[in-house]
Amino acid sequence: MKLSKGVLGLKFMRKTRDEAEKVEQEKRHRQVFKSDVGVETDAPSSKSKCKVTECPSYLQCERYTYARQSYGGMNPTVEESIKKGTWFIEYETGDPEPSARQEVVTKTEVSFEEGGDLLQPKVDPLSSGEESDGPVMGSIIGTIGKRFNRKAMKRAHDPQDNLDEATISSKKRKKQLWKRNQSN
C-alpha cells in the first residue's frame, strides 16, 4: 500500500517514511549502476535457460582427500577415522559418492552389533542422540538423562516398589503405605 505524501509528512509516520525513502534510494542506485557503461551487473537475465554455478576453489572441484593423512601407522586415530568416514570434507556441490558414504555408515553399525556390546543401549535414529542431531548437546543430554536413569534403577531394585501397580487396588495400596509409615 502506498501512502500519500501528506500522510507520510506527519510526525508519527517518521519510521515508515524512512523505510520508503530507503527502498527508493536503493532503486535509484541500482538504475545508476545498470546504466553505467563501465559497470556490468552480473545478474542473469530471465530468458537464460542454462544454469551455471561458480565455485572458484580447487578443493570443491577436484574432490581431494582429507587434508590430514597418516601412513605406516604413524597416527592410528587419523587412519581409522578417515577409513570409517567420520572425518570428511563438507562439499558445496553435493556429496561426491553418497552411496559410498552410506555403505561405510551401515558397515560400522553392523560391526557395532556384531561386537555384542550389550551394555550400550541401541540408539534410536530419530532421537537426538550424539550421532544424529546434536553432538554438542549430546553430552549435556546424557548427564541429565543419567539422573532419570538412576531413579528408574532405584525403583527397579527396591522390592517394595517392585509390585505391579495395575494388579493392586487403590485400597490395598493405601493400606500398604499406611503400614510402611507406621513401621518407620
Next chain:
Amino acid sequence: MLLWSLNPKSSIPYARGNLFEEVKLKTKGLKGVRYFLKKELIRSEDGRAMTGLKRIGLKLEEQIGKLLLPGDEFHLGDGENVTIGPGLKYLPAKAGLRNETVLVAKGGILAKRKPNVYFMDVRLRTYSTYKKDDVVGIIKQKKGDQYVVDIGTRDRVTLSKMAFEGATKKYRPDLKIGDCVFGKFLDLPPDYPLEITCVNSQGKAVGQGNLSEGFIAKVPVHMVNTLRSSATKGTFMAKVGAIVPLELVVGSNGYVWIKSKKVLTTILLSQLFQAASVQPPENYNQLIRSFRESVTGWV
C-alpha cells in the same frame, strides 16, 4: 599434471595451431628479419570476422585437455547445466551483445571432473582464499580473544580462541606465537574479514587444531593436487607412505605440515615435495626411488 604436455619437445601438437591460417608477410626489417603474422579464421555468429588471437564460440566439451589463453570465450547451449571452477568466469547473456558465455580468466589447460565440473588447470604459487577451504597456518600474534594467523596470503586471518573443540569462556587453548594450526575458513558473507575455525559444523575437531611438533614446508598451490589426489591406487603419497611412516596435513594454501619419526626423514620429505613440485609427473617415480635409496639404512 597436464601442463607438462606444453613442453615444445613433447609430441603433442600446439593446441591452437589448427585454428589459424598462417599468412606470411615478407617484410624487411633492419637486418632483413622476416615477420610472420597469424590471422584468425573464426567468424562470430553474426558474421563479423574476428581479428587478433581472441577466440569465441568454443564448446566446453571439445576443448578438454587443450591450452586456452585468457580472453577465450565458450558459448553455452540452451539448457546446459555446468559448474565452473577456478580460472573461468561466467558472463550472462545480454541482448544484442553476447550469448551465454564462459570466459577464460587464467591461462592453462581445461579440465573436467564429473559431473559437468569444468576448471582451468593452472600452475600457481599464490593462493586465493575461498570459503570452507582447509588451510595450515602459523600463529603470529595474540589479540584479546583472537589469534592472528599467517596462511601465506596478503592479509592475515583471525582465529577465535573459542573456535576449538570443547573450548569455553573459562577453559581455552593456550597457544603460543609460532604454533602451527590446521583449520578451515568460515562461510562468511563477502567483504567480511577472513576468519578460520578449528571445529566443523557439528562442533567436532575432526583432526583440526594445534599441530604439535613437526615441520612446515611451503609448496606451490598446484602441488596440493598431487599430495591430496583422491585416486584409488598408485598415488604419490601412497608410494611415499609405503617407504616411511609419516603424518601430514596438506593445506589448500600450499603449507604442508610434516611429521615423521626422525628429524632427518622430515627434512628429506620436505625436500622431496619441493623437488616434485617443479618436476613433471613422469619423473615422480624416479624421485621416489632416489628418496628410498637415501632413506634406507637408517629408518
